[in-house]
Amino acid sequence: MKTFLALAIALFLWFPFSVSATPLSFSHGALKGRDFSGQELRGSGFANANMESANFSGADLRGAVFSASILRNANLSRANFTTGMLDQTDFANADLTDAILVDTLLLRSTFDYAKIDGADFTDAMLDGAQIKWLCTKAKGINAFTGVSTRDSLGCD
Numbered sequence: 001m002k003t004f005l006a007l008a009i010a011l012f013l014w015f016p017f018s019v020s021a022t023p024l025s026f027s028h029g030a031l032k033g034r035d036f037s038g039q040e041l042r043g044s045g046f047a048n049a050n051m052e053s054a055n056f057s058g059a060d061l062r063g064a065v066f067s068a069s070i071l072r073n074a075n076l077s078r079a080n081f082t083t084g085m086l087d088q089t090d091f092a093n094a095d096l097t098d099a100i101l102v103d104t105l106l107l108r109s110t111f112d113y114a115k116i117d118g119a120d121f122t123d124a125m126l127d128g129a130q131i132k133w134l135c136t137k138a139k140g141i142n143a144f145t146g147v148s149t150r151d152s153l154g155c156d
Contacts, residue, residue: 027065037075057095078144098143106130120145121152131155 023043031051036059043063050070058078066081068088077097081104089109098118105125111134118140126134135155141148 023064080144097140100142100144102145116149118142119149119152120147121149122147124152126153 023045024041025045026049027045027047029046029049029051031046031049031054033053033055034051035055037055038058039056040060041064042060044061045065046069047065047067048069049066051074052070053073054071055075056079057075060080061084062080062082064081064084066084066086066089069086070090071094072090072092074091074094076091076099077095078099080100082100082102083104084101085105086101086109087105087107089106091109091114092112094111094114096114096116096119099116100120101124102120102122103124104121106121107125107127109130111130114137116134116137120142121134122145131153134153135150138149138153138155142152
């Protein structure tokens with residue numbers, strides 16, 4: 001019995017397990033003004049949800065799905081959306097300061113008056129018209145990735 005217990009403890013210390021959050025579904029939800037700041041929401045679903053004025057600042061949203069959602073006036077600063085699906089999403093007046101949008105799908109999304117200072121769009125899928133418009137507002141360097149917003153969009 002002592003040998004088994006010692007072996008179990010040794011294995012636990014040698015191969016520690018990690019607890020990761022189960023992806024959540026908020027799709028089609030009315031989430032106006034909700035506070036998701038700093039939360040671990042990897043792979044979660046927010047498709048077709050109304051998240052106007054929601055706070056996702058500093059949230060881990062890698063691989064999350066926001067397709068056809070409303071994020072008007074949302075605080076998305078410092079959020080990590082890497083490999084996420086954010087197509088057809090309304091980002092009007094949203095704060096995307098230092099957001100990480102690497103390898104995201106952003107086709108047909110709108111960014112009217114959005115703040116994109118320091119946002120990293122490296123390898124994101126965007127429409128040509130979106131890129132042209134975003135380049136008129138692009139400035140800053142992402143505090144986490146060190147990539148310039150203009151460079152990440154391929155601006156001249």
